[in-house]
Amino acid sequence: MIIDVVYVQDSQIQLPRSCAGRQSDAERGANSSAEPVPDVPEEANVSSFHVLIAGGGIGGLCLAQGLRKAGVSCTVYESAPGVVLTGYRLHMNGAGGRALQQCLPEHLFELYMQTSRTTPRREVMVILDHQARELGSRPHIGPPNDPDRPHTAVNRRTLRQIMNVGLEDVVQFGRAVRAYETDTDGVRVLLDDGTTAVGDVLVGADGINSVVRKQLLPDVSIVETETRALYSIAPLTAELAAGLPEALFDGFACASGPNGALFAYGAYQPRRPIAEAVAELAPAASIDPVDPYLMVNLGLPPATAPNWGDVPDLWRSSAQTLHSVMRTAVEGWHPALVGLVEHVDPTTIFPVAIRHLQPADPWPAGRVTLIGDAVHAMPPSFGSGANTALRDAAALSRVLAQAARGDRPVVEAVAQYESEMRAEVFPILRASADPRALDPNFLPDDVLAANR
Numbered sequence: 001m002i003i004d005v006v007y008v009q010d011s012q013i014q015l016p017r018s019c020a021g022r023q024s025d026a027e028r029g030a031n032s033s034a035e036p037v038p039d040v041p042e043e044a045n046v047s048s049f050h051v052l053i054a055g056g057g058i059g060g061l062c063l064a065q066g067l068r069k070a071g072v073s074c075t076v077y078e079s080a081p082g083v084v085l086t087g088y089r090l091h092m093n094g095a096g097g098r099a100l101q102q103c104l105p106e107h108l109f110e111l112y113m114q115t116s117r118t119t120p121r122r123e124v125m126v127i128l129d130h131q132a133r134e135l136g137s138r139p140h141i142g143p144p145n146d147p148d149r150p151h152t153a154v155n156r157r158t159l160r161q162i163m164n165v166g167l168e169d170v171v172q173f174g175r176a177v178r179a180y181e182t183d184t185d186g187v188r189v190l191l192d193d194g195t196t197a198v199g200d201v202l203v204g205a206d207g208i209n210s211v212v213r214k215q216l217l218p219d220v221s222i223v224e225t226e227t228r229a230l231y232s233i234a235p236l237t238a239e240l241a242a243g244l245p246e247a248l249f250d251g252f253a254c255a256s257g258p259n260g261a262l263f264a265y266g267a268y269q270p271r272r273p274i275a276e277a278v279a280e281l282a283p284a285a286s287i288d289p290v291d292p293y294l295m296v297n298l299g300l301p302p303a304t305a306p307n308w309g310d311v312p313d314l315w316r317s318s319a320q321t322l323h324s325v326m327r328t329a330v331e332g333w334h335p336a337l338v339g340l341v342e343h344v345d346p347t348t349i350f351p352v353a354i355r356h357l358q359p360a361d362p363w364p365a366g367r368v369t370l371i372g373d374a375v376h377a378m379p380p381s382f383g384s385g386a387n388t389a390l391r392d393a394a395a396l397s398r399v400l401a402q403a404a405r406g407d408r409p410v411v412e413a414v415a416q417y418e419s420e421m422r423a424e425v426f427p428i429l430r431a432s433a434d435p436r437a438l439d440p441n442f443l444p445d446d447v448l449a450a451n452r
């Protein structure tokens, strides 16, 4: 069983001979709001095998759903106090859809589908110039589009709220993982409140600044691209939509201007009003309504770029100042694109520093592994970070279920997951970080080959 103990700094904690354990009753009840999981796992809980997950973001929640569906016990430790707002629209491809279909109970997958955007006219990223003239387009990567798992888009917080349904007894908010220790039988995580928990496997799903990765793969560095971005949304009224170029409603659209600014646009128009879909499919779930919007992102070149005037410190600027940066960037562009920036809600603008990881050289597998941004954070050029985090979650839950059933040794299962992840996802990380990533003709063969 899981033992919570006071963590004494600098002490070397001896792991019990077997760390394999399940949550104690006290822990299991800690965060429960007692919504029953309607889709009871087909397989009964397979053993006392227990998975510890650091991070309850896109990847961590999907992994917990996948493990739960396979009857494997897990606990998610999430540092944030709840499913907080961390962004707007996420492009979803067939790989993400496939992973969600595997991991979620049927009614939640259906809720994901119904709250995803209406399938766009063209499943491509369209590249425009600053006068809204089309320069080219690029197909999205990932498995072929199909009606069950279309290329689409979701509202990030809605997806996380959907993935949180039924995990009230599994996700522990406000509990950050600080470090871990392993032995041949298990792994112990140290939490920032001074307690510890033990399990058979620890999965770092704790994002680009992952503490788990820093301990497991200390040589992996974070690359600061020096490109900054401003993310925002404009409420999507029929009147606004009518005046915009049609290409802005395709899969995704980018427009660049002579000043080096790059705008990216993505519509979020759910297939069905969120409240209506929730009322039918998960009436007890706490999922907020979201009105249709157009995400408007401004990518700013590095501060040293020529042709670019002074940009204030984006992290210390008011909403109005950030809005004026967007207005300046779009000066002289097509009137519809200028008008769109005017419609941006200034209170929604936030800055992002574009960073990514260097793909790590292969490492020996063990009881600690990584998924999503913790191991392959990538620039958003191919809209793939969340999709690959979901892909990892599905792949890892499959092999961990085999280990939990005793069908194979746990380290062998982790090794298979890691080697497939490196083969399938690292090419996307490399391509996303490539300076040619926004060239419509840039689609490396290894990305295509690994993602059918």
Ligand SMILES: Cc1cc2nc3c(=O)[nH]c(=O)nc-3n(C[C@H](O)[C@H](O)[C@H](O)COP(=O)(O)OP(=O)(O)OC[C@H]3O[C@@H](n4cnc5c(N)ncnc54)[C@H](O)[C@@H]3O)c2cc1C
Binding pocket: 054, 055, 056, 057, 058, 059, 060, 077, 078, 079, 080, 087, 089, 090, 091, 092, 175, 176, 177, 178, 205, 206, 207, 208, 209, 210, 211, 231, 352, 371, 372, 373, 374, 377, 378, 380, 383, 384, 385, 386, 387, 388, 389
């Ligand atoms: C602006 C922007 C736009 C993007 N657009 C797209 C897109 O359209 N499509 C797409 O596929 N991807 C997109 N991405 C990438 C995508 O957001 C990430 O790849 C995805 O969120 C990764 O999921 P994750 O679960 O690995 O990490 P995260 O979503 O970052 O989740 C990590 C979680 O771990 C928690 N955490 C951190 N440290 C600890 C700790 N020590 N202990 C416990 N918990 C911890 C965090 O609070 C967080 O909840 C975009 C990224 C950005 C920045």
